[in-house]
Amino acid sequence: MDSKVVNAGTLVGAAPRVPVTRDLAAWAAGLRFSDLPDAVTHQFKRCLLDYYCAVIAGSTAVTSRAMQDYFGETDAGSASGVVGTLQRFAPHTAALINGAAAHGLEIDDGYTAGSYHPGAACLPAVMAVAEARGCSVHEVVTAGVVAYEVSCRLARAGHPTTWQNGFHNTGINGVFGCAAGVGSLLGLDAQHMTWALGMAGSFSSGLFEFLGEGSEVKRLHPGKCARDGVVVAELAKRGVDGPVTGIEGKNGYFNGYASGNARIDTIFDGLGHDYEMLKTYVKPYPCCRHLHAPIDAVLALKQLHHIDPAGVVGVQVQTNRVAANHNHQHYTAFLDAQMSIPYAVAASIIFDEVGLEAFGAHARAREDIARLVPLIHIEITEEMQAPYPKQRPARVIITLDDGRQLAYTQQQPYGEPDNPIDDAALNSKFHAICDPVIGREQAAAIIHACWALDLPAIYKLTALDKDQVRQAVS
16 A cells, blocks of 8 residues: 555544555555565664564563463463473464563563553564474565564554553554554455454453553553464454454444544554654663653763762652653562652662662662652653654753752663664673673574574574573562
């Protein structure tokens, strides 16, 4: 489909002029590797490397181990591997476990315009099915791009209304991308791809109630997307039909989740020419993306000024309305710390490197962090709100006991396309996260395999005896 001739029409409730589910499915079914610019293929390699960084480390998390144990007892198979273990399962189960692991430590990629994590949802499904079917590199790259494009565009169209309605955007959007990506690997035609996307709407779920409670259910959301995307694509292939207006219909996805306020006119903007995959970000810090600009600002202030943590008497963080919801000051649980701006800012004042250990049990028990957290206050300002969601700026003002106030504004978090982490830094991130888990030699081999898109090597190198894989964080 030539996106230049698409007229996507109006909001959901006003009977859009374009059959969104059908037209999105037709594009997904028709995309070929030869259509992809070199920059998109390169970006897929980056996304794949960052995905394996997240899932290798995340495979050691408590929730991941629980899933490995449970499904190992009940659902063992042989087709697809679970990263960081020697276990093998049916593709949909492997996708579930790997997806949860990829989101298990908050180091997976994201897409700011949709407040969404595409890699942890889409790549577990694509890679599990690709391994089981022996798919080619071209098929895998194409499927990955399809998965990212479909889900990112739907996430962008619905955000922030979907989030305001209490849904976790990753949980509700990812399944569409997984269905489309797996459908591409299965060679679904436009009709069967439409059925897969139509069914995906009924599998879409994920509530934001985990925020502030430390609930590990958040980790499961991308895995559930991956599993369900595999299932609906396989069922569509076998003739099970989904509603052909599953996304835009009166009782479809957008009316149900976005209260009829989705910006459907944006879904097809530049489709096939302007790739949203190129607009995804890499996380330098293992926490919610809304915490990153404040961390960047604190680290910048520490570069510019000598700051004695004991001399800090107050911190003001100016941010947008969505980020301001991450203002809880309790952090007993690992996830609570990863979702709290006050904790992240306090940790950034104490630590020069904000890595996994900055959110670990030893850091959370520190008295200097406990002293700082109550001093950190969040404020919503129009200056920080106006650029959102295209940008996520934050301004941090640190008040010292000598009366000085030090201020810094971070316009865009490090890792966004307009403030990028380059390929060398991406390799460094992989080593920093994975060397302590699997050793530097093994990490280097996986890095090389991802850049080379050597799929057999990737599958082999990421299959590890989990007793020899060290825990990523205490």
